[in-house]
Amino acid sequence: MRRSTRPVVAxxxxxxxxxxxxxxxxxxxxxLEPQSRFDHYRIDDTIxxxxxxxxxxxxxxxxxxxxxxxxxxxxxxxRLRLEMSHYYEAARELAQRLxxxxxxxxxxxxxxxxxxxxxxxxxxxxxxxxxxxxxxxxGLTISIxxxxxxxxxxxxxxxxxxxxxxxxxxxxxxxxxAVVVFPGGFGTLDELFELLTLLQTRKIRKHLPxxxxxxxxxxEVINFDALIRYGTISPEDxxxxxxxxxxxxxxDYVTRSLKEYALAERGAIL
Numbered sequence: 423m424r425r426s427t428r429p430v431v432a433x434x435x436x437x438x439x440x441x442x443x444x445x446x447x448x449x450x451x452x453x454l455e456p457q458s459r460f461d462h463y464r465i466d467d468t469i470x471x472x473x474x475x476x477x478x479x480x481x482x483x484x485x486x487x488x489x490x491x492x493x494x495x496x497x498x499x500x501r502l503r504l505e506m507s508h509y510y511e512a513a514r515e516l517a518q519r520l521x522x523x524x525x526x527x528x529x530x531x532x533x534x535x536x537x538x539x540x541x542x543x544x545x546x547x548x549x550x551x552x553x554x555x556x557x558x559x560x561g562l563t564i565s566i567x568x569x570x571x572x573x574x575x576x577x578x579x580x581x582x583x584x585x586x587x588x589x590x591x592x593x594x595x596x597x598x599x600a601v602v603v604f605p606g607g608f609g610t611l612d613e614l615f616e617l618l619t620l621l622q623t624r625k626i627r628k629h630l631p632x633x634x635x636x637x638x639x640x641x642e643v644i645n646f647d648a649l650i651r652y653g654t655i656s657p658e659d660x661x662x663x664x665x666x667x668x669x670x671x672x673x674d675y676v677t678r679s680l681k682e683y684a685l686a687e688r689g690a691i692l
Contacts, residue, residue, distance in 0.1 A: 452589035456582050460597070463579060466531035467684065468560060468597040469520055469676065471513055472613050473544025473604030473635075474506075475571075479514075483507040509604050509636060510547040516602065516635075516669050517551030517559075523677055525557055527685070534599060534680060535560055539590075540581065542571045544604045549575035562590050591616065599684045600631045600676045603663075605639040621662050622655075631679035632663040633672050640665060 438444055478486075483504040490500035517536045524534040536552035538545035540561025552559035553575040561576035563583045584590040595617065603614050614634075620626040634640045649655040666672050 449586060449589060452584055452586055453592070456593055459580065459582075463558065464531045465535050465558070465560070465580070465597065466529070466533050467535070467599040468537035469517075469524075469534050470594050470598045470601045471517060471536060471538045471544060471548035471604070472594075472601065472606060472610050473509065473513060474606040474610060475539075475541045475543035475545060476607070477506050477510045477543045477547070477604075478503060479510050479547070480504070480507040506605075509544060512635065512669050513544045513547035513602075513604055514551040514554075516672055517548040518555045519551075519669070519673050520676065521552040521555035521557035521559070523673075525555070532558060534684075535580075537562065537594070537597065538576075539563065539594075539609075540573055540576055540583075542573060544606065546573045546575060549573055553577075562593055564590050595620065595626065598630060599628070599680060600633075602633045602635060602672060602676070605636045605643075611643075618659075618662055622659055629679065629683040631676055633675060634663050634665045635667070635672060637665045637667050 432438060439447065483500070483506075486495060487497070487500040487504050489495050490497045520534065521536055524532075527533050535558055536548050537560035538548045540549075540563035545561070549559050549561060558577045558580060559575070560580045561573060561582065563581070564587060565583065565585050582593070584593075591613065594613065601617060603610065617626075617632065621630060621632070646655070646660050650657050650660070664675050666675070
């Protein structure tokens with residue numbers, strides 16, 4: 423019997439879809455597919471949490487220190503991990519409180535949903551805090567060659583996986599009404615400086631409060647005063663962000679900004 427030689431339709435042709443020629447389609451899909459899900463679940467805007475993937479919870483850090491002191495591990499490293507777990511717990515608490523606050527809003531849409539990069543560390547902490555407040559939350563993961571990780575706190579329907587960094591960054595910024603940046607490495611610094619550049623150049627025109635959490639870390643890692651002194655930024659550029667070490671202060675700053683700007687635009691009420 424003669425076999426069918428009917429050609430495969432283009433949108434089922436995996437060789438084509440994975441080819442260089444179809445790159446524009448793959449980029450477009452990373453815009454349209456998330457947009458479809460955000461619309462379906464009525465996600466209007468987000469509060470983005472950025473920070474290191476390497477921080478762990480206080481509970482895990484205490485376990486590691488006990489093990490190290492018993493001879494199983496590096497005690498100095500374990501003590502540093504315990505010290506830095508403060509940021510994990512702060513992100514967790516802040517995300518929980520902001521989610522509780524947002525759930526009190528009278529609005530048809532889901533407002534100010536916690537959004538992270540979907541990984542471990544600060545990202546897990548923020549998703550965890552939002553989940554503990556019984557709120558939907560977003561995870562925007564990226565395909566990179568690292569060990570597998572599990573962040574079980576992301577709302578399943580709002581877990582996204584991107585190939586293109588720039589499309590992932592687009593979704594960070596496009597829906598954001600506030601951004602909280604915890605200590606982090608290259609990835610966090612990249613995201614922070616791109617965000618500040620967009621604000622500085624007015625490519626972002628909406629009011630977008632940015633919080634740098636952890637003043638000792640940020641003052642040591644980034645010398646903003648030197649940038650001003652050398653004339654590479656203007657003195658007023660440091661007004662693009664708010665520095666703090668307090669969950670209470672970060673919560674008050676973000677909610678006050680959202681009430682004054684984001685809620686006033688839509689007329690939502692508490």
